[in-house]
Amino acid sequence: MSTRAFQVGISLIELVIFIVIVSVGVAGILSVMNVTVLHSADPIIQKQAVSIAESLLEEIELQPITWCDPNDDNATTATSAAGCAAMPEGMGPEAAFGVNQLHAESRYQDINGGDSPFDNVNDYNGFSMVGIRGIDANATVLPGLGAYSANVAITAAGAAFGLAAxxxxxxxxRVTGPGNTDITLTGYRFRYAPNAAG
Structure with a gap:
């Protein structure tokens, strides 16, 4: 009667196959982690761009929308550009009167009184900045925001709501930032009494 010895352990071939399988798995996991780490800053950049756009949009929407410049004597009562004492404001009237508010007013107020700050929604039309700046007298680029830029476009949109243009x-x-970051936020501002068209 012969006795047969049973093998205990693993063979060299089994060990090599195990090492190959584990190596492929680890390589796959590391490649996924590499992609994750490379793009881990993207949400921060995106969030920062959205915050900048929201802040600028809110700043604009809080401005008045009147037929006349808010410094005009008839700003609260005029129901058309013709009702302004001297300073018409708006999409159409400014062009008709040859007034370009972007040269007369600025988002940044000079501490010596050299510039008048924007005081109406329409003043922001065409506004742009490279490097996000505060609205203080120095208009310095805020830390960490030099790579972002913002542009504002304001258009008459009354027809979309069944109103006068x-x-x-x-x-x-529109805010652009590092990489391919490009965010556009849209808001609407409506004319209301006492300055509604009459």
Whole structure:
């Protein structure tokens, strides 16, 4: 009667196959982690761009929308550009009167009184900045925001709501940042009494 010895352990071939399988698995996991680490800053950049756009859009939407410049004597009572004492404001009237508010007013107020700050929604039309700056007298680029830029476009949008063209303004704020970051936020500002078209 012969006795047969049973093998205990693993063979060299089994060990090599095990090492190959584990190596492929580890390589796959590391490649996924590499992609994750490379793009881990993207949400921060995206979130920062959205915050900048929201802040600028809110700043614009809080401005008045009147037929006349808010410094005009008839700003609260005029129901058309013709009702302004001297300073018409708005999408159409400014062009008709040859007034370009972007040269007369600025988002940044000079501490010596050299510039008047924007005081109406329409003043922001065409506004752009490279490097996000505060609205203080120095208009310095805020830390960490030098790679971002913002552009504002304001268009008459009343027809979309069944109103006169200048009775509603569409505000588009576009912010671009590092990489392929490109955010556009849109808001609307409506003309209301006592300055509604009459």
């Amino acid at each position: 200048d009775d509603a303004l569409r505000i588009d704020v």
